[in-house]
Amino acid sequence: MKNDDQPSLSARRAFLAKLGGAATCAGAAVGAAALGVMPSVAAKTEPAADGASFPTKDYDWTKHQWGFGVDATKCIGCLRCVEACKAENDVPRNAHQFRTWVERYVHLEGGDQVHIDSQQDPVNIEASGSETTFRFANRYKDAKVYKAFFVPKLCNHCTHPSCVQVCPTGATFRTEDGVVLVDETYCIGCRYCVQACPYGARFFNEEKHVADKCTWCYHRITKGLQPACVEVCPVGARIFGDQKDKQSPISLFIRNNRVQVLKAEMGNAPNVYYVGIDKEVN
């Protein structure tokens, strides 16, 4: 099934039409592609070349292949990325649902167990004093810390996304430029994708009644901007760019480091590459 990650064309087409009034040329292919027989052809029948593509004019999604890097050795757990993401993408303002989050791993001296928490942990919420601003509580101040680090997390925009595979309507799909999106005008809110994602990257948006997750700020990257989290990170722990451009930050990041991906055994082939994570991180 892995080679059938293309969404059903008709659903995607409806999405494009709504957003940009594009792609009438794909009509003839709808019948065949909706049966899933010609996904690769289908993808070619709707290039963004007519200049009215989603979501930005003059953006050609065949010319890019986006990728994301996380340098966990740099992250200081300031959580600006989390707040920026919530603001930029209108993510529900509660302490349970995130498009991106940061995990803290702490080994205490003499202990053989790793303590893991994230900004949503009640102790951290109490420390921040609100469910809309986030910080990590200084909860280990009386203990001797042996080893500790932070790991930013987000949707992996998998090459073989489980969420796309299970979506019954094609509302969630993978774009030509390698971004996994949800068409919130088409999603029926069954939450099968939420269950299927091995990484906990998805949640159910109770305001819109649809599945929600990171888009790598698709509305920004198609205009040549960086995702909001990358832009605000004060230490450069988040790296973003075009994998087709060999000089882009992400290409250099992958080239100059030994990178790894999360839960490689799932076969999802993530496109978020990590440096500096430990064996417990999954």
Add this chain to the structure above:
Amino acid sequence: METVLHFAPYTGWVYPNETIIEWSVLIAVYPYLTGLVAGAFTVSSLYQVFGFERLRPVAHLALLTSLSFMIFVPTPLLLHLGHPERAFNSTITPHLTSAMAMFGFFASFYVALLILEGWFAYRPYIVEQAQKRSDLLGRVYRVMTLGSYDVSEHAMRIDRKWIFALAVIGIPAAHGLHGYVGFMYGSLKSREWWSSDLMPVIFLFSAIISGVSLLAVLYVASCKLRKLAVDLACLKGLAYTIWAFIMVALVLEGLEFANMVYKGREGIDMIMQYVTGPLLVPYFILQFAIGAITPFLWLSYMIWRGTTGKALVVGVTVCACLVLFSVFMMRWNVVIGGQEISKTGKGLLSYHLPFWGKEGALMAIVLTLAPLALLFGLTRLFPPWAEHATHAHG
């Protein structure tokens, strides 16, 4: 609009987004209902196709039961959708790699099949009523004849062939439908608790025992209501069927669990902590000890001793109720249990079942009982008692 989030308390490490448990009790009710459909249909086909004569008194009750429950199968799903008005999106543009996308097609096909088989089975009765009655109901029956009043021996022979053929097609359809429900969970690799190749088969066998048990209970209840003696041979037939399939169901579930423990992949520590902690009562005690092993031993005892009379009726009815309960617990333990074990393999969550609300306990109970109300209505229109309907063999 203010949205209230019910977040789940947890221990250990869970992904932040997991703290809201997305599949509620309704998603446990859904496979429960499809299971009853498949199980009840099994009884009808054991008689119609395989010629288990002693099941004759329940054969048509089985068909009507299957239909009544099948009509309600989509309701828990619809109630759960964020956008129920878009439900047909999955039928208009089915995404073919999704296990869920084909549901609408399978379900409609199966409902059509049940209605058709029911029509053939009840044709003589419909014709008789259409000719006898002059009231409004008579008119309804006249419409239902679809203009065919021929109940000659020749016509009945053709009808019987149809019933046989539909029952034959119905077996893979009913079991396919339910096995496929098992696949919906078993095919997800994100959770160790679900991701099992045995899942569809386990679902299937538990479905069969639940459907047969339901029929045993309904049959005994109908005899009491109609003040008739229970046909003990028939009840024994049902008891044998439950007994045989319960054994397979138990072995399969045991194997699945053993496999998971023996392979001991990442996250098994959490699973062990879960099954010996929060799941101890719902899983080992309610689902297995009380719901499956007790009826199994009791049925074995009755079969061994040749128990008959009132003791048999009471014994089988109680066992059947226990099995019905056990299978519901199995659905619960799969659907809710799966979500209580974090995808991180390092934490546990706990689901809180609200009583009120669209996805509360009350709704789950109503949805499980509603098909019985429909069944009651249907038995008025189409009495399933053997003397009225057509049978595949003479």
